[in-house]
Amino acid sequence: MEESQQQTVNEQPSYWTSVGIAALIFGILYFAISLIGGYAMINSEPSGSMFGNMNQTVSSSIACLVGICGAILAIWHYSKTYGGLSITLGKGALIGLYVAIATAIVVTVLNQFWNVIDPTYTERLMDSMIANFEAMEGVPEGQKQQMVDSIASEFKNSNTLWGITKGFLMNTVILGIGNLITGMIGAKIFGKDEG
Amino acid sequence: MQTKQLKLYFLVLVLTCGIVLVALGGGLWNQSGFWLFQWQHQAFQMLCHQLPERSFWINGQPMAVCSRCLGIYSAFAIFWITMPLWAKWTFPNLLSPKKLALSALILNFIDVVGNMLGFWQNTLLSRLVLGILLGSTGALIFSRDFFLTTIKSKGINHGRVTTTNS
Numbered sequence: 422m423e424e425s426q427q428q429t430v431n432e433q434p435s436y437w438t439s440v441g442i443a444a445l446i447f448g449i450l451y452f453a454i455s456l457i458g459g460y461a462m463i464n465s466e467p468s469g470s471m472f473g474n475m476n477q478t479v480s481s482s483i484a485c486l487v488g489i490c491g492a493i494l495a496i497w498h499y500s501k502t503y504g505g506l507s508i509t510l511g512k513g514a515l516i517g518l519y520v521a522i523a524t525a526i527v528v529t530v531l532n533q534f535w536n537v538i539d540p541t542y543t544e545r546l547m548d549s550m551i552a553n554f555e556a557m558e559g560v561p562e563g564q565k566q567q568m569v570d571s572i573a574s575e576f577k578n579s580n581t582l583w584g585i586t587k588g589f590l591m592n593t594v595i596l597g598i599g600n601l602i603t604g605m606i607g608a609k610i611f612g613k614d615e616g
Numbered sequence: 617m618q619t620k621q622l623k624l625y626f627l628v629l630v631l632t633c634g635i636v637l638v639a640l641g642g643g644l645w646n647q648s649g650f651w652l653f654q655w656q657h658q659a660f661q662m663l664c665h666q667l668p669e670r671s672f673w674i675n676g677q678p679m680a681v682c683s684r685c686l687g688i689y690s691a692f693a694i695f696w697i698t699m700p701l702w703a704k705w706t707f708p709n710l711l712s713p714k715k716l717a718l719s720a721l722i723l724n725f726i727d728v729v730g731n732m733l734g735f736w737q738n739t740l741l742s743r744l745v746l747g748i749l750l751g752s753t754g755a756l757i758f759s760r761d762f763f764l765t766t767i768k769s770k771g772i773n774h775g776r777v778t779t780t781n782s
Binding site for chain 1: 621624628631632634635638649650652653655658659660661662663664685692714717754757758761
């Protein structure tokens, strides 16, 4: 009897729903922004600038730091759903880490899904990037050729199993650290202080 | 000075220092190969736009993050490392760390939008400074969470009710 009472006190509601919602929202948001930027680059004339035209620059600027906001949303949702809940810094960090992993999964899956919907997307993006590099002025021909070769080999590798796994792991690690910290910030802002 | 949650403190310390080192990019280590596809750049591709014209360069290669992100990460790391030194700071209610961090966030947002709409042109340095503001105030939020300083009683509140139940 006493044991079960203790268990009830220690039990806290599950945070997986909040993690899932935040990862879905930010995964889709990140994917959409990068897709818009990609198509803006494909459909623009080669500008000779590293990443294409202004539209792409604008969408890239919006995408900046979007990836680490997921943890804050998850903690806000968690604390709002179960009002008055105390969220420790450690728990905030853990929720942030889970959000990062889930977000990286969502983005990886959506990227692969888009390759099925538009199989020419990666190739067209690569061609557009190469065209931009070729239009660059003031870069020696040898260096330009080296850059173009790098782009071609990198895009070729990006769709292999190893390329996808490598991308996923790198995204997870950096997103994980970022969201771990924003998760702690979220816990400080939205969690009830334990004193 | 009393400490608590030291494991978490050191974990974040190691991770933030690691993130700053990676953010400096391949130029720091004179890495060969096209910088756009160096692992440091690929690692940050989901967190930063990495536009070379908005980044600082080392040894002819742009850093893996823009100047604003560099400011955020480096200031956060520096304030985190030096946390034991300023844990005893007391902030007036009007300038609480949370309010300071929110103000810095709003300031950065205004700067980004104003620049996009063409109201002004921000620079590498202005973005770095605003990033430093955000990173440092972000670390300040945790000023009372890992190191506790004991405040000597001056006896002026002896016998008085100093807290109320709200």
